[in-house]
Amino acid sequence: DAKTTQPPSMDCAEGRAANLPCNHSTISGNEYVYWYRQIHSQGPQYIIHGLKNNETNEMASLIITEDRKSSTLILPHATLRDTAVYYCIVRVGIQGAQKLVFGQGTRLTINP
Amino acid sequence: GAGVSQSPSNKVTEKGKDVELRCDPISGHTALYWYRQRLGQGLEFLIYFQGNSAPDKSGLPSDRFSAERTGESVSTLTIQRTQQEDSAVYLCASSLFGANSGNTIYFGEGSWLTVV
Numbered sequence: 001d002a003k004t005t006q007p008p009s010m011d012c013a014e015g016r017a018a019n020l021p022c023n024h025s026t027i028s029g030n031e032y033v034y035w036y037r038q039i040h041s042q043g044p045q046y047i048i049h050g051l052k053n054n055e056t057n058e059m060a061s062l063i064i065t066e067d068r069k070s071s072t073l074i075l076p077h078a079t080l081r082d083t084a085v086y087y088c089i090v091r092v093g094i095q096g097a098q099k100l101v102f103g104q105g106t107r108l109t110i111n112p
Numbered sequence: 113g114a115g116v117s118q119s120p121s122n123k124v125t126e127k128g129k130d131v132e133l134r135c136d137p138i139s140g141h142t143a144l145y146w147y148r149q150r151l152g153q154g155l156e157f158l159i160y161f162q163g164n165s166a167p168d169k170s171g172l173p174s175d176r177f178s179a180e181r182t183g184e185s186v187s188t189l190t191i192q193r194t195q196q197e198d199s200a201v202y203l204c205a206s207s208l209f210g211a212n213s214g215n216t217i218y219f220g221e222g223s224w225l226t227v228v
């Protein structure tokens with residue numbers, strides 16, 4: 001089972017910041033938080049990942065709470081092309097078992 | 113190429129036939145994953161390979177499914193005696209060793225399988 005909880009859907013106006021929340025209250029100390037998105041039947045696209053500190057790249061920012069039990073993905077200026085299903089993932093398993101477990105994700109719709 | 117490559121991109125097969133799906137990971141990536149995604153559903157983990165370690169096969173849905181990997185390169189997912197419920201996109205991904213070390217996992221575009 002996925003170790004994360006996300007809202008099933010969200011809407012955001014074009015040009016505004018999209019803030020996607022994720023709860024991962026059972027995260028372990030050495031587990032990273034990853035974000036991927038999937039645009040209509042394409043392969044999942046990597047967005048960003050982090051361990052403890054906030055991270056920023058050309059696509060998005062990742063804000064992780066101090067207790068690491070939740071995080072927020074921020075798309076600073078959403079465009080129509082950002083409409084997709086966004087997955088928040090925490091690595092699960094023991095040494096040697098490194099699979100990603102996907103939940104149902106958040107379907108983000110950017111409205112013109 | 114620079115990314116994860118999968119073939120065929122589309123496959124239509126008759127019920128009961130065997131199919132093979134191929135994945136070429138990014139060069140140098142020691143970890144390789146297979147996932148399945150049925151239409152409108154989430155991604156289901158199937159199998160994970162890491163170097164010479166025994167693969168994690170915990171996600172394979174039945175003994176009709178098997179996968180092999182030659183060293184740290186190509187992997188083949190085989191589905192025997194295909195059933196209509198096997199229709200899905202099969203996604204392959206690869207990374208440097210282990211995401212616990214923060215290594216990004218990259219996905220291919222998938223192989224669409226339709227069983228008729």
